[in-house]
Amino acid sequence: MSSRDGSTAVTYEDEHVHHVYExxxxxxxxxxxxxxxIVERFLQGLPDGAVGVDVGCGNGKYLTVNPKVFILASDRSQALTKIAAQHQPHAALIADNLSLPHPPSSFDFAISIAVIHHLSTPARRVEAIKSVLELLKPNRALKQESPNGSVSQSPDSSDGRALIYVWALEQKNSRRGWDExxxxxxxxxxVTKSSRGTSSKPLKRNSAVEHSETRQSDLSKGSVTAQSRKGESLTPSDSSQTFYRYYHLYRAGELEQDVSDAGGTVIESGYEKDNWWAIIVRNSEP
Amino acid sequence: MKVLTVNFLTCAVKTCKTSPEAFPLHFRDAELAQQDLEFNPEFIKNMLLRLDWNAFRVTTSELGFSTIPAEKPEGDALNDETLLRDLHKVLLETQVMEGKLVCGHCAHEYAIKEGIANFLLPNHLV
Incomplete structure (x- = not known):
């Protein structure tokens, strides 16, 4: 993927991510x-009146967690933004995560959940983390230089911080079975089920996994240049449609590396339900 | 889109973000609607702390509100429920349903349709 240039990547993501979500x-x-x-805990732990952003908010499901903070949520998808706009007292707008319409250095917090793995080159994924970091209030912690010259930072609890979530490569116990x-x-x-003949309501209401996706391990091993097979049906019923979305699955340590390349510091990170997550702050300006 | 929202927006064009002219974005041809929302005085007080008052004054004058105080209310004024209700009405309940937001630096116009602003940039501005 590293050979893909910026404008090709934009076209690719348009077809294999944005168009599909629409x-x-x-x-x-x-x-x-x-x-x-983990997202719930992060949002509930914010002080009342905190102002933040939800970058790639989808349907805005995290806007219901804490009504005492103000969240400016954005998504590329007009259809999803419309749904997200219903959650009060928050705001929803259509924006690209690499061109966010917010003043830099002004937010207490940010979340970008299951978003950055949709960018199709390493440079664009780092750029996406950078554009989240830039919105945060700068890290005011004093730099401490140790005798050996290394610099450590101890973030203050009032520093702007962001929670990032990406899909993990290591998920051998999931039904997709991807692994190291x-x-x-x-x-x-x-796979979407049309309203014709079948109900479109979720089959398993408690499932946090993407129940309507069919496991296709051949694709996971195959080339990313696989053509979108919009409209091709996987089941005998003609009431369903299959769409393919592009993902970059993160391996262990890769999110931390991307954060560091983007000019951030990880203050907490982990693995939860087939995803890698990290709570990050901006590095102090040199 | 809420009036409160505009206080946290600027132009999506990278070279505009550091320009003072890009904040706040300016409303043009705004069509307003009123939406009843639950009054939460604590939320309004908290948002007042965060509000850029000068930018808020610019926005509200563009939308035709004439009764916004010149100075940001502080101290005892924050216990004035009438004032907080007025601000609740302006900040949260006033919705801009149609119109444009215009950057004062590059003049790019962002459309607002059915209450939702669209900040996707044409390729040449990315």
């Missing part, structure tokens, strides 16, 4: 209502 928005949204615990050593750039199917 098509599957309403069905996708009906399966997205249960906040992930497998291809990281994959096309993941999404």
């Amino acid at each position: 098509q599957i928005a309403s069905h996708f949204s009906s399966t997205r209502y249960k906040p992930w615990p 050593g497998m291809a990281q750039d994959v096309m993941v199917p999404w």
Whole structure:
């Protein structure tokens, strides 16, 4: 993927990410209502009146967690933004995560959940983290230089901080079965059921996994240049449609590296339910 | 889109972000609607702490509100429920449904449709 240049990447993501979400928005949204615990904890731990952003908010399911903070949520998808706009007292707007319409250095917090893995080159993923970091209030912690010349930072609890979530390569117990050593750039199917004949409501209301995706391990090993197979049906019923979304699956340590390349410091990170996550702050200006 | 929202927006064009002219964005041809929302005085007080008052004054005068105090309310004024209710009405309940937001630096116009502003840039501005 590293050979892909910027404008090719934009066209690619347009077809294999943005267009797909626009098509599957309403069905996708009906399966997205249960906040992930780490995200919930992060948002509930914010002081009352904190102001932040939700970059790539999707249907806005995290806007329901804490009504005492103000969140400016944004997404590329017009259809998903419309759904997200219903959550008060927050705001929702259409924006690209590499060109966010916010003043730099002004926010207490940011979340970008299951978003950065949709960018199709390493440079664009680092850029996406950078544009989240730039919005945060700068890290005011004093730099401490140790005798050996290394610099350590101890962030203050009032520093702006961001929570980033990406899909993990290491998920051998998930029904997709990806694991260490497998291809990281994959096309993941999404099967929508049309209202004709079948109900479009979620089958498993408690499931946090993407229940409507069919496992396709051949794709995960295959080339990312696989063509979008919009409209191709995987089941005998003609009431379903399959869409393929591009993902970059993160391997252990890769998110931390991207954060560091973007000029941030990880203050807490971990693995939860097939995802890598990190709470990050901006490095102090040199 | 809420009036409060505009206080946290600037132009999406990278070279505009550091320009003081890009903040706040300016409303043009704004069509307003009123949406009833639950009054939460603590939330309004907290947002007042965060509000750039000068930018808020620019925005509200563009939208035709004439009764916004010249100075940001502080101290005892924050216990004035009438004032907080007025601000609640302006900041949260006033919705700009249609119109444009215009950058004072590059003059790019962002459309607002059905209450949602679209900040996607044409390729030549990315």
